[in-house]
Amino acid sequence: MRSGKRRGRGRGAGKGDAMAAAGGTGDVGGNGEGGTVGGTGDVGGNGEVGRGGTVGATGSAGENGEVGGTGDGGGNREAGGGATARGGGATGIRAAGSGAGRGGDGSREQSMVPPAQFRSYYGRPVLKPPVWEWRIPAYFFTGGLSAGAALLAAGADLTGRRALCRGCRLGGFGALAVSSYLLIADLGRPERFHHMLRVAKPSSPMSVGTWILAAYGPGSGLAAGAELLPPALHATLPGRLARAAARPAGLSAALFAPGVASYTAVLLTQTAAPAWHEVRRELPFVFTGSAAASGGGLGMLVAPVAEAGPARRLGAAGAVAELLASRLIERRPGLVTTAYTTGRAGRLRRAAELLTLGGAAAALTVARRSRPAAAAAGLALLTGSVLQRFGVFAAGVASTEDPAYVVVPQRERLEAKKAEERA
């Protein structure tokens, strides 16, 4: 259960609006008196415009004078922004839920957003919010890290960078081991994890991913095993075999690594969660970029400056790809962007962006000269990647919890279709 996290902030999406003052007034005001439903406490945390409150107030006053909006649409919810942004939308509607009326007109403070009057069933979610918890976004990070490291290890092996190769092989396999734990522990029935292996199902990204991991794992494991071989065994037959197998094993891991890094994006986009499904073009680039950035970060941590050139460049390139794709998501038209830029997701992703940007800049400059600087840059890239995954995950969850994300775009689509038919 994710309790307590609901105290999100109602960050308005429409920036620069001057209605901050309308923000949180304590609790809901007079019920039934047709009007003064205030926002709720939390609004405006973050020093942001307390759009939630505004909405609460306007939205709810509602044309019919019904008690409308529950202040919390904006203030309390994490999707808050979303809720609020779309203004009366989420909030007014949550209240008007039983369908008696339209939501209030919160759109008036929201010039850039389409009017979002929508109805819902008591403000209840339409979709089931994911049952996945922190382990899934954590796995996205460790899986991506393992993939990025495998690529670096293979290149380092071929170009004779021993320390980089060894560190990335070991780190990559370690991350893979953690990934397996995370994946299995998140199942409702962990002891049945092998049921994944009874089918190969192209329509299920999780099934495809299972097989990609199955193809990737042995190479990663074998290459790491060779690194761990005690010197005493090097001369024995098994020792010689293992050492000879290390390079092909590492190369095979590198071959499957991009699949490991990218399939997780499809895993998310092939869901009904609007914030994931709608960014299906961009998300794979966010994820592979993030994977490359974290792999580069690991390389900078484990290898001396002299060997870590490729790690620095891969880290920076990944960071740039991730940041660009992430910006594209934020530029998308429509409601879904709000899920990424507000609430918990917005905060996580802003922090991720700063760390990634800083890490990349350092990788190309100071990290070329000083080991401590390289380590710091590496850590920044790694942390940025973690936060990016959790941010993307939070956006998807928020978009299922607030019915606005489901109803508003679908309703718009329907109306557009109808208008087209009429024309």
Add this chain to the structure above:
Amino acid sequence: MRHGQSFFGPLADPAADAGHRDHPPRVGFFTDTSVCIGCKACEVACKEWNDVPEDGLDLLGMSFDNTGMLGANSWRHVAFVEQERPLGRQDAGLAELPTGPSTTEAAASVVARALPGTPRDGGDLGTAPVHLGFPSFDLPGTDADARERTDFRWLMSSDVCKHCTHAGCLDVCPTGALFRTEFGTVVVQQDICNGCGYCVSGCPYGVIDRRHDDGRAWKCTLCYDRLRGDLEPACAKACPTQSIQFGPLDELRERAAGRLAQLHEAGVTEARLYGHDPDDGVGGDGAFFLLLDEPEVYGLPPDPVVPTRDLPAMWKSAGLAASAMLAAAAAVFLGGDRS
């Protein structure tokens, strides 16, 4: 693995598409909400027959709806919507009373305010207890004058898994636990499901969910066991008004079209069908509805689309991203300084 399985668009015979030969006709439900009286016999019959555990004995404040949503432990859910307008030409029996704002909005706002504080924002409804603060000493609407009642209508609708032609849950299931039966319905095999939870996010209707104490995913089976024994599903059997009608899907679609025409003729112009159209985003539902307001008012998505529709586009984008990553990894070792 079967070949040429289709992921989107109209599909005449989903059972055959899934590899069943010589199979019975596709069956489903037509739920005519215009005659539903909200007795919840369907909910009870379903729980009884299928041994569905309790989903929490709560008072939710959603009119007479104390189930809240479909879920792992609620395979039928009767929604209650109160609206300040009469139903067709019905007489709500309030004509002589003073009018004014009804209390329904007040109640709704209390619920809407409480939902975001609950686990999964109310997504646990239908699966586990969700406390919205009822009963309390401040019952919703008690501050409004009892005489201030408007004419109003009550919409009731028994929701159920749609047994989609293109089922998001089934497409994403990585274990094969979810499968298409010979009747064209969608069922979880409980001995296979490992509780990965993917189906929960794959369903565009928010139907299937994972049981907390059991770890597996559960939903309506359209009484697969009864179908195989030539019985109709328990809910349809129990429904006293024939709001829930069971039968071959083709026949149900005809019947629904007739009922719609009849209602329109009688002046109930707001009547509409939902989920009947094979051209919709899920290829048409096996369980479809006649509604008296927009679907979202009942908690249904207005225009659901199976996520699998975009499968090729999604993999294409992932393929591009993966190739770019591989190319970048190669590039960082080529050229540049040897450091």
